Amino acid sequence: MSLPYNFSPGPAMLPPEVLDQVRADLPEWHWHGVGQGASVMEVSHRGKAFEALIAEAEQDLRDLLAIPANYRVIFMQGGAWGQFAAVPMNLLRPGETADYLVSGGWSKSAVGEAAKFGAVNVLASSESDGYTSVPARNTWKSTWTENGVQTTAGQSLQPPSYIYACSNETVYGNEIHTLPRDLPAPLVIDASSHFLSRPMDVAACGLIYAGAQKNIGPAGVTIVIVRDDLLDRAPMTIPSVFHYKHMAANKSLFNTPPVFSIYVTALTLKWIKAQGGLAEMECRAIARSALLYDTLDASQLFKAPVARTDRSRMNVVFDSGNADTDAAFVAFCDARGLKSLKGHRVRGGMRASLYNAMPLSGVEALVTAVREFEATHSR
Numbered sequence: 001m002s003l004p005y006n007f008s009p010g011p012a013m014l015p016p017e018v019l020d021q022v023r024a025d026l027p028e029w030h031w032h033g034v035g036q037g038a039s040v041m042e043v044s045h046r047g048k049a050f051e052a053l054i055a056e057a058e059q060d061l062r063d064l065l066a067i068p069a070n071y072r073v074i075f076m077q078g079g080a081w082g083q084f085a086a087v088p089m090n091l092l093r094p095g096e097t098a099d100y101l102v103s104g105g106w107s108k109s110a111v112g113e114a115a116k117f118g119a120v121n122v123l124a125s126s127e128s129d130g131y132t133s134v135p136a137r138n139t140w141k142s143t144w145t146e147n148g149v150q151t152t153a154g155q156s157l158q159p160p161s162y163i164y165a166c167s168n169e170t171v172y173g174n175e176i177h178t179l180p181r182d183l184p185a186p187l188v189i190d191a192s193s194h195f196l197s198r199p200m201d202v203a204a205c206g207l208i209y210a211g212a213q214k215n216i217g218p219a220g221v222t223i224v225i226v227r228d229d230l231l232d233r234a235p236m237t238i239p240s241v242f243h244y245k246h247m248a249a250n251k252s253l254f255n256t257p258p259v260f261s262i263y264v265t266a267l268t269l270k271w272i273k274a275q276g277g278l279a280e281m282e283c284r285a286i287a288r289s290a291l292l293y294d295t296l297d298a299s300q301l302f303k304a305p306v307a308r309t310d311r312s313r314m315n316v317v318f319d320s321g322n323a324d325t326d327a328a329f330v331a332f333c334d335a336r337g338l339k340s341l342k343g344h345r346v347r348g349g350m351r352a353s354l355y356n357a358m359p360l361s362g363v364e365a366l367v368t369a370v371r372e373f374e375a376t377h378s379r
């Protein structure tokens with residue numbers, strides 16, 4: 001693959017092979033070689049071909065992530081913001097709290113949404129250091145002791161309904177590299193921006209969700225992986241489309257699903273498998289991000305502010321400390337076909353999103369641009 005390279009944080013680039021297949025399936029979708037008489041956007045989601053596609057997508061996802069049998073896979077709508085609400089609606093029990101680790105803007109937004117449904121406790125936040133790290137475990141203000149229930153002044157404090165974290169903060173570029181296994185409540189993970197970029201410890205989590213539009217498909221579908229025993233928590237008063245048990249019981253076909261997004265996601269899952277699965281995705285992610293971080297660490301002009309142990313392999317955030325220089329660098333890159341490097345509006349600077357579909361050659365081109373720009377600009 002060659003220029004232009006698209007570093008967009010999402011919606012983001014898809015593998016060229018997937019786009020070729022989409023093109024080939026227009027105007028007529030072929031499912032395992034059998035023409036369906038129309039494109040995938042024009043056939044019923046209740047038809048045999050689409051039902052088979054969604055079942056196969058689920059199986060491919062189960063194979064890739066080694067999802068244990070006691071977890072359901074649900075294809076939902078409403079994006080990650082929908083899950084900010086769906087999680088507390090389904091899992092936050094009356095009279096209990098939900099504990100949130102805040103490592104960036106997305107987990108902070110999730111707190112705000114959850115607070116509409118019940119009591120929220122912020123375990124720890126790295127906001128005061130500009131989210132340049134994930135709050136360390138020994139800084140968490142938990143309502144439980146490490147061995148279960150805490151008693152303070154005769155008062156017994158119960159573990160929360162669940163413990164929530166965002167495993168890759170897209171805007172500030174930090175990532176949780178190892179999920180804790182010793183928590184007293186189900187761990188809920190927003191994995192949107194590094195989903196399927198690495199193997200994942202599904203069994204460490206009660207629930208994982210991810211919007212598709214970064215690593216695996218177009219916007220529109222949100223994948224939820226939820227442990228069976230959590231399905232019975234939700235009251236029937238919550239909306240059907242956000243009710244995990246209801247959606248799982250209907251195999252994600254309760255109402256009309258985002259058919260095109262699911263179809264492209266299904267193709268991407270097959271692409272990941274064909275490339276060698278998640279171990280291969282992880283090797284590539286390490287190679288891409290290490291090349292860029294090493295270059296930034298050696299730079300006199302730019303710096304990558306996130307603590308080394310917490311750096312994201314997917315979203316590399318960096319800046320020069322000068323907004324005019326950053327803007328000039330973004331324009332310099334844009335002119336040479338390196339697109340969408342401007343940082344998020346709340347963060348500024350630059351952000352290079354290096355999802356699964358980004359070839360190493362894209363990062364090599366960016367690294368060359370960093371060096372050439374630096375040679376002509378001083379701090």
Ligand SMILES: Cc1ncc(COP(=O)(O)O)c(C=O)c1O
Nearest residue numbers: 079080081106168170192193211
């Ligand atoms: C980690 C993370 N969580 C949540 C969201 C919000 O996703 P959506 O716009 O699909 O609701 C984003 C969007 O970029 C994200 O990166």
